Structure formats: structure tokens, C-alpha cells
Amino acid sequence: MAAAVSSFFGILLLAFISVSFAEIRFSEIRSDPRPIIPFDEFGFTHNGRLELNVSKLSFSSPDPDLSKLGFFLCTRDSWLQVLQQIEDAEIACALQSHIIQEVYNLNSLAKSATAFNHFYLQSDADQYTLVFANCLPQLKVSMDVRSAMYNLDGKSKTRDYLSAGITILPRVYFLFSLIYFILAAAWVYFLYKKRLTVFGIHFFMLAVVILKALNLLCEAEDKSYIKRTGSAHGWDVLFYIFSFLKGITLFTLIVLIGTGWSFLKPYLQDKEKKVLMIVIPLQVVANIAQVVIDESGPYGEDWVTWKQILLLVDVVCCCAVLFPIVWSIKNLREAARTDGKAAVNLMKLTLFRQYYVVVICYIYFTRVVVYALETITSYKYLWTSVVAAELATLAFYVFTGYNFKPEPHNPYFAVDDDEEEAASEQLKLEDEFEL
Ligand SMILES: *[C@@H]1O[C@H](CO)[C@@H](O)[C@H](O)[C@H]1NC(C)=O
Numbered sequence: 001m002a003a004a005v006s007s008f009f010g011i012l013l014l015a016f017i018s019v020s021f022a023e024i025r026f027s028e029i030r031s032d033p034r035p036i037i038p039f040d041e042f043g044f045t046h047n048g049r050l051e052l053n054v055s056k057l058s059f060s061s062p063d064p065d066l067s068k069l070g071f072f073l074c075t076r077d078s079w080l081q082v083l084q085q086i087e088d089a090e091i092a093c094a095l096q097s098h099i100i101q102e103v104y105n106l107n108s109l110a111k112s113a114t115a116f117n118h119f120y121l122q123s124d125a126d127q128y129t130l131v132f133a134n135c136l137p138q139l140k141v142s143m144d145v146r147s148a149m150y151n152l153d154g155k156s157k158t159r160d161y162l163s164a165g166i167t168i169l170p171r172v173y174f175l176f177s178l179i180y181f182i183l184a185a186a187w188v189y190f191l192y193k194k195r196l197t198v199f200g201i202h203f204f205m206l207a208v209v210i211l212k213a214l215n216l217l218c219e220a221e222d223k224s225y226i227k228r229t230g231s232a233h234g235w236d237v238l239f240y241i242f243s244f245l246k247g248i249t250l251f252t253l254i255v256l257i258g259t260g261w262s263f264l265k266p267y268l269q270d271k272e273k274k275v276l277m278i279v280i281p282l283q284v285v286a287n288i289a290q291v292v293i294d295e296s297g298p299y300g301e302d303w304v305t306w307k308q309i310l311l312l313v314d315v316v317c318c319c320a321v322l323f324p325i326v327w328s329i330k331n332l333r334e335a336a337r338t339d340g341k342a343a344v345n346l347m348k349l350t351l352f353r354q355y356y357v358v359v360i361c362y363i364y365f366t367r368v369v370v371y372a373l374e375t376i377t378s379y380k381y382l383w384t385s386v387v388a389a390e391l392a393t394l395a396f397y398v399f400t401g402y403n404f405k406p407e408p409h410n411p412y413f414a415v416d417d418d419e420e421e422a423a424s425e426q427l428k429l430e431d432e433f434e435l
Contacts, residue, residue, distance in 0.1 A: 023161060024148040024230040029132075031060065031140040036094065037132040042149040043164035043379040048122030050130070052104060053146040055115035060140035068135035070095050070105035073120075073128040093135030103130070125164065127379035148230055161230035162223065165382030170227060172383060173220035176390045180213035180397075187401065194406040199262040201253075202406055208249045209397065215242040216390075232294070244287040251279045251321055254359060257404055258324035264348070272324050279320050286313045318363045325356045346426065351403060362396040365389075 025040050042048075052071060074082065078099040085091050085099075094100060104118045122128070130149070134141055150159045151167075160167055187206050191198050218239035226232050256262070259272045268276075289310040296303050329352050336345035366389050373385040 023226055023232055024146065027145045027147075029141060029143050029145065031142055033134075033138070033140045035134050035137070037134070037141075039130040039132065039145065039147055040149065041127065041129045041163075043127040043166075043382075044122045044125055044149070045151040045164050046123050046125050047152040047154075048125070049150055049152065049159075050103065050120040050122060051146075051148040052118040052120065052130075053115075054117075055144045057109075057114045057116075057141075057143045059142075061138075064136055064139050066109060067105060067107040068093060068095065069133065069139075069141070070107075071103040071118075071130065071132050072100040073103055073122065074100045074131055075126050075128055079129070094131075094133045095135055101128075127163070127165075150230065158228075159230070160227055162227045163379070163382070165377075165379045166223075166386075167227065168383055169386060170220045170224035172387060172390070173216045173223060176394070177213050177216035177220060179394065180209055180216060183397065183401070184209045184213060191406065197406040199406065201256055201262040201404070204249070204253060204256065205401060205404070208246070208253050209401075211242055211246040211249055212393075212397070215239070215246045218242055240287065240291055243290070244283070247283045247287060248280055251283060251317055252276060253400075254321045255279060255324050257355065257400065258321065258328060258352075258359075260328050260348075260352075263404070264328070272327070275320050275324055279317050282313045282317050282320075286310055286317070289313065314367065318367065322356070322359065325352060325359065328352050329356065355400075355403065358396065358399055362392060365392045 027039060029037060050073070072095065074094075081099050082091075082094050082097045085097055086094065091097050095102065095105070101122075101124075103120045104116070109116055130147055132141075132145075148161070150161045151164060152158070153160050162169065184206060187202075187209060191202055191206070218235045221235045222232060222239050225235070255272070255275055256268075259265075259268060261268055261272075289306045292306045293303060293310065296306075329349060332345050332349040332352060336349065339345070370385050370389040370392075373388055374382065377384055
């Protein structure tokens with residue numbers, strides 16, 4: 001278990017390096033001695049632009065050698081080469097390397113100026129990081145930096161502030177939100193038709209689907225706002241509210257179904273309530289972490305800490321929701337042995353085992369496979385990992401809805417004697433092999 005969890009973390013950590021932010025960013029650098037200060041990462045097309053506005057520039061010592069300070073763009077591969085060059089002592093400073101693309105060297109700054117604006121055209125399509133290099137040891141730099149990276153659209157020449165690989169995300173999210181609205185409508189129709197066999201949990205499922213649809217709609221609006229303006233103040237408050245509610249309700253739903261609430265029994269046991277009492281506050285923490293992560297760039301000070309908190313919380317939630325399903329499976333097995341209705345219980349048991357496997361697959365796919373995809377796909381196709389995650393989620397919702405739908409003729413109780421006998425046989429077999 002410990003090994004599994006740590007490998008889980010290992011793979012997730014990989015995800016740190018592959019996030020691509022793309023907004024207009026403001027960074028305040030204060031007495032910073034770092035030789036390399038990374039700012040932001042962006043996937044350029046052949047029509048890329050970078051606007052750099054620096055102000056309040058000051059240094060810890062008077063009259064430093066400004067040619068040793070500057071901004072440059074660099075891909076990940078070329079950065080590794082630069083590090084190699086520095087290690088081999090071919091160059092002393094990243095700015096001397098001809099692999100990097102120098103954006104602005106501070107020696108072009110007018111005498112005693114403390115601010116400058118610079119415009120840079122990028123026509124080599126690739127994913128770049130904007131970096132400031134300070135090749136003077138002991139020199140501390142202070143400045144306010146505004147960086148805006150964008151691509152110009154083919155014909156209309158409008159600005160697109162979303163990185164090359166994620167620029168179609170608004171459309172992707174919108175499409176998925178439509179699908180969920182259709183699913184919700186279908187579910188309402190279905191509940192109405194089968195209204196005699198509807199349980200409380202079925203209305204809860206409806207709420208989960210509607211929240212998911214609203215969340216995707218806000219995400220689409222949010223991303224398209226960033227795409228147009230470069231800043232994230234479209235519907236992001238609504239977006240955070242819906243993703244918070246969606247997170248809580250989805251995990252609660254998995255726990256409730258796992259416990260068999262409202263199909264198998266109308267109440268929750270104490271230990272099952274405890275799982276909910278762990279999962280719900282953790283979801284609150286997860287959402288706070290998500291907000292902080294989104295608001296500070298990948299190179300912000302607390303970014304990694306919050307990312308780790310988010311991962312930890314997520315792993316705990318995912319493990320916690322599995323317990324009730326395991327308890328139900330155990331109870332059903334015992335009931336099957338003692339109360340004589342082996343076939344009925346065995347059918348429920350199979351259903352719960354299937355559900356257990358599907359929940360694990362869903363968690364594994366959306367947490368691990370998707371991040372792995374994100375790291376191995378080229379920056380141009382980053383959207384594919386989002387599509388993969390959304391498809392997996394959709395499949396999970398459909399599976400859950402289909403298997404736990406209201407049933408007029410409950411298959412659990414429509415069993416004849418032959419089946420009863422076969423089920424008892426199977427149970428005996430299972431006991432022998434301790435499945
Ligand atoms: C930033 O610099 C660009 C390029 O020189 C310039 O067009 C733009 O107006 C500047 N923006 C601000 C806010 O100073």
C-alpha cells in the first residue's frame with residue numbers, strides 16, 4: 001500500500017512540470033539573489049508575441065555590469081543543453097549561450113532608467129519559458145514585471161492568450177457541458193417514467209449531473225475569457241463555487257452508493273458517516289488549494305506546497321470513498337451466507353464489486369493516466385489529456401447512472417430455485433478460494 005501510494009505521488013509529481021499557464025502576469029521581484037528567475041511558460045505558434053513591461057528596477061549595488069543581466073526565452077530541451085554548457089564550463093552565464101533566444105539585455109537600458117517596455121516577435125513555434133538571468137553573484141535585483149504572451153489568430157489577427165495546445169479548450173468544455181445537460185434531461189425523463197421506484201439517491205444523482213454541467217459551462221466561459229483578454233475574471237467565482245459543489249457531491253455520491261444508502265438501507269451507520277465527515281472538509285481544503293494554485297503561477301512561492309496539499313487531500317479522499325464499498329461487499333457476503341437468499345445477495349454483491357472496480361479505474365485514470373498523458377504529449381496536444389479525463393468522467397457517470405437506475409422489476413428479487421441453487425454453489429466455491 002505504501003509503495004503504491006508513493007508511486008502514485010511520484011507520477012503525480014511529474015505533472016508539476018507540465019502545467020502551462022497563459023495569462024498576463026504581474027510579478028514583483030524584491031531583492032532577489034537568484035541567478036535564474038523563471039516567469040511563465042507558453043506555447044507559441046508561428047505568430048507569437050511577447051510584451052514585457054518592467055518598472056521599479058533597482059539593484060543592491062550601484063553601477064552593476066548590466067550586460068550580465070537580461071530576459072530570454074528558452075525551451076525545455078535547450079535549457080538542459082544550456083545547463084550542460086555551464087557545467088562543462090563552456091560558458092559562465094546562460095546569457096552567453098547562443099541556444100537561448102535573448103529577449104532583452106539590460107545593457108540596452110538608457111542610463112539611470114528604471115523602467116522599459118519591450119516587444120518581441122516569436123515565429124519559431126514551440127513551448128517556451130520566459131526567464132530572467134542574473135549572472136552577477138551577490139547582486140540582488142528588484143523589479144515589477146508584467147509579461148503578456150499571446151499568439152495572433154490566422155486571419156483575423158486577434159490575440160489569443162491561451163497557449164497553443166489548449167486554445168480549443170473553451171469549445172471542448174462547452175461541448176461536454178452540453179452532453180451533461182442532455183444527460184440530466186434524459187435522467188429527469190427517466191425518473192418521471194419510473195417514478196414509482198425512485199429513491200432519494202436518484203435525485204441526488206440528478207443534482208450531481210447538473211452541477212457537473214454548470215461547472216463545465218463556467219469553465220468554458222472562464223477559459224474563453226482568458227483567451228480573449230489574458231486575465232481570469234470572467235465567471236471564475238461561479239466556477240469555483242460549482243467546482244466546489246461538484247467535488248463535494250460527487251464524492252458524497254460515491255460514498256452513498258457505496259454504502260447502499262436508500263437502496264439497501266435507509267440510514268447510514270456511524271463509520272459511514274465518519275467517512276463523509278472526513279471527505280467533505282477535505283474537499284473544502286482541496287478547493288482552497290485549487291484556487292491558490294490557479295491564482296499564483298507555476299513559479300509562485302507557495303505553488304508547490306499547495307500543489308502537494310491538493311495531491312495529498314485528493315489521495316486521502318480517493319482512498320476514503322473506497323472503504324464503504326468494501327464494507328458493503330463484506331456485509332453482503334455475510335448476509336448471503338446466513339439469510340438463505342443467496343442469489344439475491346450475490347447479485348447485489350456482483351454489482352458492488354463491479355462498482356468498486358470501476359471507481360478504482362476512474363480514480364486511477366483521472367489522477368494518474370491523465371497526468372502521464374499530459375507529460376508525454378507534445379505541448380501542441382495538451383488538450384488531449386483534458387479530453388481523455390472528461391471522457392473517463394463521462395463514462396463513469398453513465399456507468400453509475402445505468403447500474404443504479406430505478407428498476408420497476410427489481411432483478412434482485414426475480415430469481416427462481418435453479419438460480420438460487422447455482423448461487424449457493426458459487427458462494428461455497430468463493431469461500432473455499434477466499435475470494
Ligand atoms: C508594454 O509594452 C508593450 C510593448 O512595448 C507596449 O505596447 C504596451 O503598451 C506596454 N504596456 C504597458 C501597460 O505599459
